[in-house]
Amino acid sequence: xxxxxxxxxxxxxxxxxxxxxxxxxxxxxxxxxxxxxxxxxxxxxxxxxxxxxxxxxxxxxxxxxxxxxxxxxxxxxxxxxxxxxxxxxxxxxxxxxxxxxxxxxxxxxxxxxxxxxxxxxxxxxxxxxxxxxxxxxxxxxxxxxxxxxxxxxxxxxxxxxxxxxxxxxxxxxxxxxxxxxxxxxxxxxxxxxxxxxxxxxxxxxxxxxxxxxxxxxxxxxxxxxxxxxxxxxxxxxxxxxxxxxxxxxxxxxxxxxxxxxxxxxxxxxxxxxxxxxxxxxxxxxxxxxxxxxxxxxxxxxxxxxxxxxxxxxxxxxxxxxxxxxxxxxxxxxxxxxxxxxxxxxxxxxxxxxxxxxxxxxxxxxxxxxxxxxxxxxxxxxxxxxxxxxxxxxxxxxxxxxxxxxxxxxxxxxxxxxxxxxxxxxxxxxxxxxxxxxxxxxxxxxxxxxxxxxxxxxxxxxxxxxxxxxxxxxxxxxxxxxxxxxxxxxxxxxxxxxxxxxxxxxxxxxxxxxxxxxxxxxxxxxxxxxxxxxxxxxxxxxxxxxxxxxxxxxxxxxxxxxxxxxxxxxxxxxxxxxxxxxxxxxxxxxxxxxxxxxxxxxxxxxxxxxxxxxxxxx
Amino acid sequence: xxxxxxxxxxxxxxxxxxxxxxxxxxxxxxxxxxxxxxxxxxxxxxxxxxxxxxxxxxxxxxxxxxxxxxxxxxxxxxxxxxxxxxxxxxx
Numbered sequence: 001x002x003x004x005x006x007x008x009x010x011x012x013x014x015x016x017x018x019x020x021x022x023x024x025x026x027x028x029x030x031x032x033x034x035x036x037x038x039x040x041x042x043x044x045x046x047x048x049x050x051x052x053x054x055x056x057x058x059x060x061x062x063x064x065x066x067x068x069x070x071x072x073x074x075x076x077x078x079x080x081x082x083x084x085x086x087x088x089x090x091x092x093x094x095x096x097x098x099x100x101x102x103x104x105x106x107x108x109x110x111x112x113x114x115x116x117x118x119x120x121x122x123x124x125x126x127x128x129x130x131x132x133x134x135x136x137x138x139x140x141x142x143x144x145x146x147x148x149x150x151x152x153x154x155x156x157x158x159x160x161x162x163x164x165x166x167x168x169x170x171x172x173x174x175x176x177x178x179x180x181x182x183x184x185x186x187x188x189x190x191x192x193x194x195x196x197x198x199x200x201x202x203x204x205x206x207x208x209x210x211x212x213x214x215x216x217x218x219x220x221x222x223x224x225x226x227x228x229x230x231x232x233x234x235x236x237x238x239x240x241x242x243x244x245x246x247x248x249x250x251x252x253x254x255x256x257x258x259x260x261x262x263x264x265x266x267x268x269x270x271x272x273x274x275x276x277x278x279x280x281x282x283x284x285x286x287x288x289x290x291x292x293x294x295x296x297x298x299x300x301x302x303x304x305x306x307x308x309x310x311x312x313x314x315x316x317x318x319x320x321x322x323x324x325x326x327x328x329x330x331x332x333x334x335x336x337x338x339x340x341x342x343x344x345x346x347x348x349x350x351x352x353x354x355x356x357x358x359x360x361x362x363x364x365x366x367x368x369x370x371x372x373x374x375x376x377x378x379x380x381x382x383x384x385x386x387x388x389x390x391x392x393x394x395x396x397x398x399x400x401x402x403x404x405x406x407x408x409x410x411x412x413x414x415x416x417x418x419x420x421x422x423x424x425x426x427x428x429x430x431x432x433x434x435x436x437x438x439x440x441x442x443x444x445x446x447x448x449x450x451x452x453x454x455x456x457x458x459x460x461x462x463x464x465x466x467x468x469x470x471x472x473x474x475x476x477x478x479x480x481x482x483x484x485x486x487x488x489x490x491x492x493x494x495x496x497x498x499x500x501x502x503x504x505x506x507x508x509x510x511x512x513x514x515x516x517x518x519x520x521x522x523x524x525x526x527x528x529x530x531x532x533x534x535x536x537x538x539x540x541x542x543x544x545x546x547x548x549x550x551x552x553x554x555x556x557x558x559x560x561x562x563x564x565x566x567x568x569x570x571x572x573x574x575x576x577x578x579x580x581x582x583x584x585x586x587x588x589x590x591x592x593x594x595x596x597x598x599x600x601x602x603x604x605x606x607x608x609x610x611x612x613x614x615x616x617x
Numbered sequence: 618x619x620x621x622x623x624x625x626x627x628x629x630x631x632x633x634x635x636x637x638x639x640x641x642x643x644x645x646x647x648x649x650x651x652x653x654x655x656x657x658x659x660x661x662x663x664x665x666x667x668x669x670x671x672x673x674x675x676x677x678x679x680x681x682x683x684x685x686x687x688x689x690x691x692x693x694x695x696x697x698x699x700x701x702x703x704x705x706x707x708x
Contacts, residue, residue: 237673237703242626248707254625257700258680282629302707323707466706469675469682509706572680 005029006217007069007523008037012045013111013133015126017201018059018118022133027112033526034611036533037068039095039499040540041113042084046093047543048616049115052550056088056193057175057200062117067107068502069523070516072214073222076229077504079104079296087192088200089177089357089412090430090455092548092557096194097459097499099295100187102208105164110212118201125153125167125205130212138204145169145350146182153207167205168195169352171400175199176410178357179400182349186319187295190354192432192454193412214523222522229507229515233299236510243302243506244292248323250281252331258468259571260441261327262434264334264386265363266427269438269569275336279326288342290317300506308342311393318346321355324458327436328359329392333366337389344392351400357412360433362395364413364426365405373420380404430455430557439560439578440569442468444484446578447586448491450558453544459505462491466509481582485589493537500540539610541594542602546612555600558587618642618695622650625702631663641693647676648689650699664701673704 012025035044042064054060063085070078081103087094106114110130120135123142127134141149146169153165164183171179172195179195180188198204216222233239242250255261256276259269277283284304293303307317321329321341325348330341348355368374369384382391382405398406408416414431417423427434432455439446444464452461467487468478480487494513498505501516513530521528528536560578568575591598595606602612618641624632632654639650648668655661664674669689676683677700683691693699 237627238705242703242705243707246626250626251705251707254700254702254705257623257625257677257702282626463706466704469677469704506706509704 005032005069005524005526006215007072007520008032008112008214009107009110009212011111013114013128015114015116015133015135016118017116017120017124017135017203020135022135032069032524034536035540036497036500036520036528036536037112038066038080038082038502039084039097039496040536041500042066042082043093043095043540043543045113045115046084047547049117050086052086052547053552054086056086056091057196059117059119059201061086061197061200062115063194063197064113064115065103065106066113067103068500069214069520071104071107071502073216073519073523074297075226075503075519076233077295077298077300077507078502079298080499080502080504081106082499082502083181083189083194085192085194085197086551087454088175088196089193090432092430092455092551092553093453093544094192094194094197095454095460095544096189096191098183098187098189099298099504100184101296102164102166102183103502104296105210106208107214108212109208109210114206116201116203120202123202123204125207126203128206128208130210141204142173143170146352147185147350149205150185153205157209161209161211163207163209165205165207167352168198168203169350169400171195171351171353171410172199174400174402174410176353176400176402177412177415178354178361178410180352180354182352186349188349188352188354190356191457193354195352216523217525218522220522222519225515225518225522229511229519230299232511232515233507239300239506239510243300246281246285247292247302247304248281249279249284249321249326251323252276252280252326254469255437255465258441259569260438260465260468262332262436262438265332265367265425266434266438266563267367267567269441271331276331278336279330279338279341283338284321288338295504298504300504302506306342308339308346310343316343316346318342318349320345320349324436325355325359328356328433329362332359332363332436333392334386335389335392340389340392344396347393347396351396353396353400356435357433358396358399360427361409361413361416362392364417365395365409367425368417368420368422371422371425373422374405378405424562427561427563428456429560430553432456437465438569440564440576441571442478443481443578443582443586444478444487444491446560446564446583447484447590448488450560450583450587451488451492451590453541453548459495460492462488462495463505464488464491479576481585484586485593489590489593492541493534496537496540497533500536535610538594539612542596542606542610543612545594545596545600545602546607549601555587558600559583620650620693620695620697620699622654622699622701625700626705628663628701628703631660641695645693646689647678647683647691647693647699650693651676651689651701675702675704676700
């Protein structure tokens with residue numbers, strides 16, 4: 001075993017809640033060389049620790065949160081943690097990323113990653129400091145929402161050292177399959193239902209505080225990458241000012257320009273422009289925005305700190321909405337009421353629930369309702385037609401507490417639609433709700449949703465949207481069957497590296513991998529060239545696939561719902577679908593590009609080329 | 618003959634409009650329309666870098682990037698809708 005590299009503390013915290021057992025394990029430098037940190041490191045530790053066949057809500061499931069070598073430096077946006085678990089929503093690997101302050105604070109406790117398994121006999125929270133880690137009863141916290149829990153655990157232990165809290169709300173406690181784990185009150189690890197995994201373990205929160213520092217091996221090399229990154233972020237309008245001025249929902253009208261903005265549970269993509277303007281980033285900035293904000297060390301500042309009138313006429317404050325929330329709770333539900341979307345966003349944050357899957361599941365419920373499959377008596381008198389803005393906030397509460405129809409929404413759209421005997425109305429891949437970019441408007445994005453390890457996710461599946469803006473050229477495909485597999489592999493790999501470096505996706509709009517390669521090489525003293533990082537991304541993608549393969553995933557699961565091959569939308573004047581044939585061709589080529597066999601299984605040869613070792617239990 | 622030009626994000630402020638209607642002659646190209654709109658140094662410097670578009674500037678005709686056609690040299694037709702905005706992403 002070799003010593004831990006620079007940039008890390010060399011310690012992993014392993015907790016078994018069934019036994020109340022807390023241990024510290026060394027972090028092997030070879031793991032960093034092969035998997036870098038963040039998503040890569042978490043995936044490897046998770047693969048070694050958890051049986052792919054386990055019940056996602058049983059004690060044998062576990063979760064890993066890992067940090068990267070950049071956390072603890074001043075690298076721009078380097079504050080993000082990555083959580084890996086088996087998802088109770090998708091039954092395959094759950095992989096979710098968050099900014100905020102918690103991950104950096106966790107690293108300041110002197111640990112690089114945490115693995116939690118087992119199930120406590122009653123509610124608990126974990127308290128981590130450099131001196132000790134303890135598991136405390138949390139009976140008094142159980143039932144509190146995310147904001148209340150965070151406040152209850154945030155009292156300063158010494159001046160200037162505020163604890164940071166990562167916790168679940170009622171949705172996680174009630175094993176809602178779309179429940180999130182949240183830090184800084186409003187920054188979620190949102191997708192794939194990690195909150196339900198925590199709830200099943202009776203784990204309410206992890207509180208961290210400390211001042212442990214990491215060492216940088218080659219400060220000059222680090223600084224050269226840092227300087228270049230910061231310079232380029234000041235050049236690109238998107239990182240220099242656009243996100244700060246408009247937030248991510250500045251994108252709403254632009255995505256409509258390229259006919260990619262979904263409507264009515266993906267039945268069409270037509271929006272009245274006046275309606276869209278009501279939910280645009282500009283309108284949000286003019287009406288609800290109090291100030292922009294940023295995660296720790298972020299110069300971009302996309303956060304929306306907002307204020308909205310409540311139903312009782314009072315004003316309440318919170319965070320959001322972002323692009324995905326505006327689209328999933330808004331456009332997808334034919335709701336163009338920004339205050340209503342914002343209030344429902346606040347409720348999701350407090351209750352600890354993914355706004356994206358909640359919006360997608362609500363849109364599914366609305367189509368089931370309009371089709372007569374959910375009857376008015378099933379809905380408890382709620383008007384669930386498309387456009388019912390008032391339903392959002394009510395449904396969020398019902399879902400988090402599993403009351404009435406909310407008990408079915410709590411299962412996500414796939415199980416909801418299946419319960420009402422129309423599973424085909426769930427717009428999901430691998431049971432994860434499709435984000436707010438219509439895959440019929442970009443074959444590359446379609447293939448990304450199909451092959452994302454965690455189901456339909458624009459972040460894990462590859463973000464092909466900026467390609468669409470420049471699209472249709474010979475160089476960059478939007479509707480190219482031939483080029484989409486390579487293009488999306490490249491986009492996915494970029495995302496894997498960003499997740500493994502603990503940095504924000506949005507830096508990718510200003511510059512690519514090279515400055516990060518210099519920074520991470522300077523920190524660790526290990527030679528992470530761009531080519532080496534690319535190899536690491538390929539290794540991580542294949543390891544995720546190995547877990548999914550062992551969990552029972554099959555080639556047929558890498559497909560879009562039937563609607564996308566049968567019902568066209570109009571893109572730049574032409575009707576577009578993603579036919580079955582097109583899906584199968586792109587999928588087959590994607591498997592080849594990844595070095596997997598024709599059924600999508602990572603071959604022995606691919607594992608050898610990528611030096612992926614077998615499970616190390 | 619005319620075309621509509623739609624502005625997004627801070628270009629609305631820069632061009633003091635959400636959209637403008639511009640008259641077209643036979644053979645009017647995207648470059649001509651944009652050059653006509655950039656009637657001040659401030660406007661020109663946000664859109665053009667010499668005779669090329671600045672990086673990060675997106676120009677679309679009826680929802681498709683001008684790169685799909687002949688770039689700035691693409692001739693416009695009556696009723697075309699041009700969208701002009703800084704490259705943005707999100708999620």
